Amino acid sequence: MFILLSIFMVLPVLLLVNSEAPNAMAFAESSAICLGTGLIGILMTRRSAQDLKPRFMFVLTVSSWFILSLLSGLPLYLSDLDLTLGEAFFESTSGITTTGATVLSGLDTMDADLLLWRSILQWIGGIGIIGMFVAVLPFLRVGGMRLFATESSEWTDKALPRMKTLSRGLLVVYVAFSIIAVVVYWLSGMSLFDAFNHGLTSIATGGFSTSDSSMAKFDSNLILLEATFFMMIGSLPFFLFVREMHGQHGVLFRDQQVRLFVTILLVVPALLTSYRWTVSGGELDLIDGYVSTLFNVTSVVTTTGYASDDYSSWGPLAFVVFFFLMFVGGCSGSTAGGMKIFRFQLSLLVLREQLMRLLHPRAVLTRNYNGRAVSDEIIASMIAYTFIFLLCLLLITTAMAALQLDFITSLTSALTVLTNVGPGLGEIVGPAGNFEPIPEIGKWILSVGMLMGRLEILSVVIVLSPAFWRS
Secondary structure, three states, X not given: OHHHHHHHHOHHHHHOOOOOXXXXXXXXXXXXHHHHHHHHXXXXXXXXXXXXXXXXXXXXXXHHHHHHHHHHOHHHHOOOOOOOHHHHXXXXXHHHOOOXXXXXXXXXXXXXXXXXXXXXXXXXXXXXXXXXXHHOHHHHOOOOHHHHOOHHHOOOOOOHXXXXXXXXXXXXXXXXXXHHHHHHHHHOOOOHHHHHHHHHHXXXXXOOXXXXXXXXXXXXXXXXXXXXXXXXXXXXXXXXXXXHHOOOOOHHHHOHHHHHHHHHHHHHHHHHHHHXXXXXXXXXXXXXXXXXXXXHHHHHHOOOOOOOOOHHHOOHHHHHHHHHHHHHOOOOOOOOOOOOHHHXXXXXXXXXXXXXXXXXOOOOOOOEEOOEEOOHHHHHHHHHHHXXXXXXXXXXXXXXXXXXXXXXHHHHHHHXXXXXXXXXXXXXXXXXXXXXXXXXXXXXXXXXXXXXXXXXXXXXXXXXXXXXXXX
């Protein structure tokens, strides 16, 4: 893993071989450190028997993502940006978790190698998230993810060939969509450099851009619509694309979470555009207004974090709507973050079940989702996840407020890192701001929050609990 990261670290220099790469030494040193770390790890574990018990997997998953985030920040820390360690860790964690929050400004004039590294980080994080969903989270039974377990999720000798086949299919689909996004952006008027960066971060639903003004830089409704499409693609279950590719046609749009996800992205932008047109006294251009609203709503729901406008200034109703949209997230098995569509659907199933039991106490009720039985274990895991999520939101918000940040900044910065959305709301961390004004200790806290959100929270909480380490 670390050796692979060291190879990726030289890509910005190699891809910009005909241009200036002023931070080539920083990338070379960082690559050497990663390579050395990887080789030491191989030497230390080569004679150890593989223990695939849940306890080992919890430690391996959490520690791997933390170390990856730390090592990924080395090129930024050693560069000419003069970042503190906390700022470099925040930026790399935001990249590898595809959050999209940033402490950097002046992106329009920033060194191209650093901009490219940020985009590559998010692209790496995207495929890592998909792989973790297929192979790790169902195995760990975290947050109801067991519902999506397949034969390829079992760590047995019999299942490993299927897992390898699925992994290859996921990689092919991910790379194919990335290439298509780059080409489409380029043909629509972006420079090749901008198209490459935004192609990587759109499919990864990451949100890093090459400009402080994000997608507003291009002033093109066509590009906004294309970005909306690619963000939606990145938020759909990639394993369903693989099944479509293998001849199981129609499985994508028969999926319950996909149908609700698409419905949200059709209904909410239409209603918000009507609201914006009303409060503007009919002066809002309906086409531009709808495209802008669709793009920004999709960006928040998919947890990408692009922006074409400061949507927190669209009025009180829009402010509230965007706040609650930050909870939603994309589909399970995608690169998107958030609480995930399926958890809201399971909550509605439980609510319906309880209402039916009140009306018909002796009724025998079945609980199914996407044609599969939903066990009490899955429901209990989902409830535990929701409680821990809200508790973490409370604790991080309180910690931010203790650093003398205002309520909106404290709450939405905590929420945006736990859901991996990117920008929050308000003047400081909203779509028109960034996280640079946050105190250093606050950046470390929010970085941990990003990792917790990406690892479904419970994975980190379990490893940090004293009971986990008792024999």
